[in-house]
Structures are given as structure tokens and as C-alpha cells.
Amino acid sequence: MQINVPIFRRWLQTTRIWQNNDLILREFQFFPKVAIAAIVFSLLAAMLEGFSLGFLLAFLQSLVSPDAAPFHTGISWFDTWILGVQESSNNRLYRISALILLATWLRALFNYLTQIYTELTQLNLVDRLRRRIFEQLQALNLSFFAKTQSGELINTITGEIGRLQQAFGLSAFILTKGLTLAVYTVLLFQISWQLTVISVLLFTLLGVGLSNLNRRVRESSFAVSTAHGRLAAIAVEFINGIRTVQAFGTQEFERNRFYRASSDVVQTSIRASLGLAIVRPLAEGLATTILVSMIVVSITIFVANGTLETASLLTFLFILFRLVPAVHEINGNRAALSSFRGSINNIQELLRTNNKPYLRDGDRPFQGLQRAIEFISVDFGYEPDAPVLHNLKLTLRHGETTALVGASGAGKSTLADLVPRFYDPTDGCILIDGVDLRDFQIQSIRQKMAVVSQDTFIFNATVRQNIAYGSPDASDRAVLEAARLANALEFIQDLPDGFDTVLGDRGVRLSGGQRQRLAIARALLRDPDVLILDEATSALDSVSERLIQESLEKLSKGRTVITIAHRLSTIVRANNVVVLEQGRIVEQGSYQELLSQRGKLWRYHQMQHEANERVRSEE
Numbered sequence: 001m002q003i004n005v006p007i008f009r010r011w012l013q014t015t016r017i018w019q020n021n022d023l024i025l026r027e028f029q030f031f032p033k034v035a036i037a038a039i040v041f042s043l044l045a046a047m048l049e050g051f052s053l054g055f056l057l058a059f060l061q062s063l064v065s066p067d068a069a070p071f072h073t074g075i076s077w078f079d080t081w082i083l084g085v086q087e088s089s090n091n092r093l094y095r096i097s098a099l100i101l102l103a104t105w106l107r108a109l110f111n112y113l114t115q116i117y118t119e120l121t122q123l124n125l126v127d128r129l130r131r132r133i134f135e136q137l138q139a140l141n142l143s144f145f146a147k148t149q150s151g152e153l154i155n156t157i158t159g160e161i162g163r164l165q166q167a168f169g170l171s172a173f174i175l176t177k178g179l180t181l182a183v184y185t186v187l188l189f190q191i192s193w194q195l196t197v198i199s200v201l202l203f204t205l206l207g208v209g210l211s212n213l214n215r216r217v218r219e220s221s222f223a224v225s226t227a228h229g230r231l232a233a234i235a236v237e238f239i240n241g242i243r244t245v246q247a248f249g250t251q252e253f254e255r256n257r258f259y260r261a262s263s264d265v266v267q268t269s270i271r272a273s274l275g276l277a278i279v280r281p282l283a284e285g286l287a288t289t290i291l292v293s294m295i296v297v298s299i300t301i302f303v304a305n306g307t308l309e310t311a312s313l314l315t316f317l318f319i320l321f322r323l324v325p326a327v328h329e330i331n332g333n334r335a336a337l338s339s340f341r342g343s344i345n346n347i348q349e350l351l352r353t354n355n356k357p358y359l360r361d362g363d364r365p366f367q368g369l370q371r372a373i374e375f376i377s378v379d380f381g382y383e384p385d386a387p388v389l390h391n392l393k394l395t396l397r398h399g400e401t402t403a404l405v406g407a408s409g410a411g412k413s414t415l416a417d418l419v420p421r422f423y424d425p426t427d428g429c430i431l432i433d434g435v436d437l438r439d440f441q442i443q444s445i446r447q448k449m450a451v452v453s454q455d456t457f458i459f460n461a462t463v464r465q466n467i468a469y470g471s472p473d474a475s476d477r478a479v480l481e482a483a484r485l486a487n488a489l490e491f492i493q494d495l496p497d498g499f500d501t502v503l504g505d506r507g508v509r510l511s512g513g514q515r516q517r518l519a520i521a522r523a524l525l526r527d528p529d530v531l532i533l534d535e536a537t538s539a540l541d542s543v544s545e546r547l548i549q550e551s552l553e554k555l556s557k558g559r560t561v562i563t564i565a566h567r568l569s570t571i572v573r574a575n576n577v578v579v580l581e582q583g584r585i586v587e588q589g590s591y592q593e594l595l596s597q598r599g600k601l602w603r604y605h606q607m608q609h610e611a612n613e614r615v616r617s618e619e
Contacts, residue, residue: 022348031124038117042176045110050183052103053319054190055096118172126165132351133157141357142422143382151233156350159228160343167340170333177326184323191316192308195298199320202290203327210283210331213275215338220272225342227268231261272339280332287324294320359421359442364435366444369529369560371433372397373419379427380414387426388414389583396576401561403571403591405601406580412564415580416532419562420449450523452552453534456515458507463492464499466507467521474525485554486521488514524555531556533563568601568608577601 028035133156188196238254295317302308308316375394381387389411396402396419404412417423418430421442430437437445459466467482468474474482479499483489491514495501507515523531533552549570565571572591579587579600587600594601 027125027128028121030128031121034117034124035121038114038121038172039175041110041113041117043179045107045114045176046179046183048103048107048110049180050187052100052107053184053187053315053322055100055103114176118169118176122165122168122172125168126161129164129347129351130157130161133161133347136351136353139358141359142417143357146382149229149233149236151231151236152229153350154236155229155232156346159232160225160346163340163343164347167337167344170337170340174330174333174337177330181323181326181330184319184326187319188316188323191312191319192298192302194307195294195302195316198297199290199294202293203287206283206286206290206327207331209286210335213278213282213335216275220268220275220339222342222345223268224265224272224339225346227261227265229346231258231265234258234261275335280328280335283331284328287327291320291324359424360438361442362439364440366432366440366448368448369398369432373530373560374431375415375418375428376431377428378418378425378430380418380423380425382423384426387583389425392428392585394578394585394588396560396562398560399558400575401556401563401571401573402576402578403574404562404564404578404580405568405571405604409582410580411583412580413534414583416534416562416564419530419532420446420451448529449532450526450528450530451532451534452516452519452523452555453532456507456519458503458510458515458518460503460505462497462500462502463495463518466503466518467525469522471522471525478525479521482521482525483518485524486517487550488517488521491517520552520555529560531559531561533561535564535566568605579604 137153185196185200188199234257238258298308298313298316302313373396375392378389378392378394379387380389392415394402394415404415406412414423418425419437421437424438432440459469461469463483464476464479467479471478476499480489483492483499492498492501495509501509503509507518510518533556563571563574568591571577574591577587577589577591577594578585579594581600587594587597589597591601595605
């Protein structure tokens with residue numbers, strides 16, 4: 001009989017098992033040999049379990065009725081040469097004992113191999129899912145991260161993946177025990193189909209009753225996962241914002257917020273545990289009741305009327321005694337598995353692709369800017385019904401500096417973010433040398449660009465590694481030269497280990513100005529065609545601002561620069577100044593031209609001039 005694979009696959013995908021566990025089942029295609037080996041060894045162990053129990057009947061017959069007819073399997077050569085049906089009863093007893101022991105030790109070997117390959121499958125699965133989550137996060141548009149708390153993502157990558165690993169271990173155990181139960185059932189049918197039918201009906205009713213409890217446990221697990229994600233998000237916010245917390249004296253507020261989230265985790269976990277805790281003792285009590293009832297029925301009815309021999313009854317009961325604990329364990333693990341449903345759903349939700357924003361990658365390599373970057377009637381909004389930029393028409397010429405000026409929220413940073421394709425326009429297009437920006441490979445575009453922003457991110461690595469970030473092939477000499485041009489060499493050499501000094505999480509060992517100079521050195525080393533300066537000198541003291549301004553002037557030479565300025569004095573030499581208000585360009589021209597028009601830029605200029613005069617008079 002030939003199986004139609006596509007039809008079988010479609011049928012499999014409609015089953016509840018697939019729909020509930022498709023996240024796990026789809027990953028097996030990447031390590032099929034390991035997964036199949038685990039199943040095969042598990043099946044062999046179950047078969048050997050049945051083999052040893054099957055010969056237990058012959059063993060008991062030899063003990064209870066040594067003069068009875070020898071046990072036959074129906075395979076003549078096996079009965080003659082292995083079981084020795086023509087030998088004495090003692091000889092047959094020794095042979096059967098040896099077979100039982102051989103099967104037991106082989107089963108132990110296959111159980112060991114099952115555990116090894118199950119663990120390998122589990123580790124491969126978790127590794128695959130971690131990688132998939134990482135690739136998913138790398139591919140997502142920045143707007144996803146703007147709406148999602150980092151703590152929830154960290155909880156999914158670490159906590160939820162760990163819980164999924166436990167869930168897989170439970171699933172593997174259920175599969176292994178399920179195969180053993182199947183073998184037990186076959187043996188029981190061979191001994192007494194009447195008793196087996198009664199047992200199966202009773203245990204099926206038990207399983208159906210416990211399924212309702214498992215459903216409640218599964219539903220309560222969603223609240224547990226949500227509570228864990230909220231707690232992780234609050235913890236990450238607290239750690240990242242510890243300076244602000246201490247500066248504003250809000251420790252009590254943060255304590256209450258964290259304690260509430262922690263209590264929520266406790267309460268949801270207690271509710272889930274209450275449902276989970278009742279499953280195993282209830283299953284054990286009911287199963288023991290069924291077992292005692294089966295013993296009474298079998299002795300009073302089947303043995304009394306001669307339907308069942310004493311040796312067969314003893315074997316049946318022995319198998320049943322082995323089966324009942326396995327049923328207990330399966331029911332308990334099914335309930336525990338249900339408690340991980342929320343974690344599995346969270347991972348599946350993060351890996352979904354039909355409800356998340358992505359950037360379509362182009363197929364043309366970007367060789368470098370030759371003429372200009374043109375905004376052609378560009379609209380953009382982070383939300384569909386809330387546009388931030390409106391009908392932008394702008395040309396950024398090669399080798400020139402374009403300054404973006406405007407009040408907070410005018411759309412300056414958003415406009416700059418469209419150039420390296422952190423986002424795509426919702427309408428209109430951006431052309432680079434006449435080619436749609438979306439037709440270029442994203443990676444090749446960003447390799448030719450560098451961004452120096454107000455919020456510079458410093459990695460928990462050495463100074464050298466931070467400067468060379470994004471330029472892995474840079475030599476030590478090139479790193480040192482970049483640091484010198486960025487006016488960072490002096491303070492780097494004063495650090496305990498110089499370029500080998502580890503800077504701590506987010507560069508906590510450095511001042512704001514020092515972090516900015518490292519960011520400029522990083523950009524210098526990259527040698528970009530297009531440079532984006534997003535308020536790179538704001539919130540700095542005058543000495544740091546002067547040093548950084550000198551560094552930026554060196555960095556900007558011969559490059560196409562987009563600069564967002566907080567202090568207008570830094571953009572006086574810009575080739576083109578663009579004034580934005582509420583996402584629209586209201587003025588455009590050179591700095592002096594716009595001042596002479598006495599428009600928006602002139603007002604900003606006057607406001608800053610008056611503010612500077614007040615500061616001088618107060619000094």
C-alpha cells in the first residue's frame with residue numbers, strides 16, 4: 001500500500017495535535033535523524049518490555065504448574081532451540097529466565113539511548129527556536145520594537161524558551177510511556193480480551209474526566225506567561241533607568257510597581273498550581289479504585305468459572321500493576337504540559353509573520369552615492385491613521401551638508417531614519433541616484449552609512465571592540481587613528497587598560513561626551529558615504545561640545561551629511577537648511593538666505609540668541 005505523502009501531510013495539519021504543537025513538529029525537519037532515532041529506540045524499549053512480560057506468563061506457568069504443557073509461541077525453531085519445549089521443566093525455566101533477563105538489560109540499554117537522543121532532540125529544538133527568534137527580531141521593522149516592551153522579549157527568549165524545553169521533555173516522556181502502554185494493552189488483550197475491554201473503558205472514562213481538568217490548567221497558564229512578561233519588562237525598565245529612579249527619589253513608586261507585578265506572578269501561579277496539583281492524586285485514587293475492582297471481578301467471575309487460569313490472572317494483574325502507574329504519570333504530565341501552553345503560545349506569537357512589520361529587501365547592491373538622494377512626495381506615519389511626515393519634496397546632494405531644523409516632534413529624526421531604511425515611506429518614494437531606495441539591498445545601503453545620535457549605545461566590551469563595531473577587519477592602527485581624529489585618544493589612554501578597557505553595560509564608565517567621541521570614532525572607521533548626525537552635540541557641556549564639533553567637522557569632510565541641530569550655531573556652514581513644522585517643509589535654503597527672509601529659522605535664531613544673552617547676563 002502506497003501512502004500519498006501530500007494528502008497525508010494535509011490531513012496531519014488538520015489534526016488537533018498538529019495545530020497545538022505545530023511550532024515543535026515543524027522543527028523536526030531540521031534534525032530528522034536524531035528525532036527518529038529517539039522514537040525508534042523508544043519503540044524498541046517498549047517492544048522489549050512486552051517481550052519480557054510475555055515470557056512472564058511462561059515463567060509463572062513453570063512455577064505454578066511445572067507438569068503442564070510447555071509454553072509455545074507458534075514459531076517452531078524458536079520453540080525448539082530457544083524455549084526448549086522438549087527439555088525438562090527446570091531447563092525450560094532457566095531458558096525463560098535468561099530470556100527475561102536478556103530482554104530487561106536490552107530494554108535498559110534502549111531506554112538509555114532513548115534518553116540520550118531525546119535530550120539531543122530537545123537541545124536541537126531549543127537552539128533552532130532561539131535562532132528563529134533572533135532572526136525574526138533582526139528582520140523586523142523598528143516600529144515593532146517601539147510598541148513592544150524589551151522585558152517581554154527577553155522573557156520570551158529566555159524564560160519562555162526554558163519552559164518550552166520542559167514542555168518538550170514532558171511530551172517525550174508521554175510518547176515513551178504511550179508506546180509502553182500500547183504494548184501493555186496488546187498483551188492484556190492476548191491474555192483476556194474481556195478484562196482488557198473493561199479496563200480500557202474504565203481508564204478511557206478516567207482520561208476524559210481528567211481532560212477537563214487539564215483544559216482548565218492550560219487556560220490558567222496564559223495568565224502566568226503574561227504575568228512573567230510584565231514582571232520582566234518592569235525589571236528591565238528599573239535596571240536601565242536606575243539613575244533616573246534615584247535622581248527623582250521614586251524608589252517607593254518603583255518598589256510598589258515591582259511588588260505588584262511580582263505578586264501577580266505569585267497569584268496566577270498559585271491558581272495554575274491548584275488546578276495542576278489535584279490532577280495526579282485524583283488520577284491515582286480513581287486508578288487504584290479501578291484496579292481493586294478489576295481484581296475482585298476477575299477472581300469472582302473469570303477464575304471461578306475456569307475462563308482464566310491462575311498463572312494468566314497473575315500475569316494480567318502484574319501487567320495491570322505496571323500499567324496503572326504509567327497512566328498516573330501520563331495524566332500528571334499531560335496536566336503539567338497544559339500549564340506550559342501559555343509559553344508555547346507566546347513563542348508562536350513572536351514567530352508569527354502575518355501580523356508584523358517587515359522591510360522588503362532589494363536585490364541591487366549599493367555601490368555608493370554619486371549624485372543625490374531625492375524625497376519624492378514622501379508621506380510617513382508610525383500608525384496608519386497618524387501621519388508624521390506630509391508630502392516631503394527634498395534633494396540631498398552628494399558631498400553637501402543638509403541641516404534639519406524644527407521644534408520637537410516636527411519630524412526631523414523620522415525624516416533622517418528613512419534614509420538608512422529604518423522605515424519605509426507609507427506613500428511616495430526615496431530615490432538614490434534615480435533608483436528607488438527599496439530596490440537596493442538593505443545591508444549594502446547601511447554599510448555605506450553611519451549614524452551618530454544623541455543616545456549613543458556603547459556595548460559591554462572593550463574600547464577597541466566598540467570603535468571597530470561594524471568594521472571587523474579594521475586594524476589596530478586604523479582604530480587608533482579613528483580615535484585620534486575623534487579627539488578620543490587622550491581619554492582612552494588614561495583608562496586603566498587603554499583600548500582593552502571593558503566599558504561596562506551601556507558604557508557606564510564614560511561621560512556623555514566620551515561616549516559621543518567613541519561613536520564618532522566608530523563612524524570615522526566605517527568611512528561612510530552618507531553621515532547622519534542626530535543632535536550629536538546636545539546635552540553636553542561647552543568643552544565636550546567644542547571637542548565633538550571639531551571631530552564632526554573632520555568626519556563630515558567630503559561626505560553627504562544630514563545633521564539635526566539643537567544649537568543653530570553648529571549648522572551655520574550647512575549647504576542647505578530645511579525647516580520642518582508638523583511634518584511639513586516650511587522653509588529651505590542656505591542659513592543666511594533664510595535669516596534674511598525673517599521667517600521660521602529667523603525666529604529660532606532670535607530665540608536662541610536671546611536665551612544665550614540671558615545666560616551671559618546671569619553669569
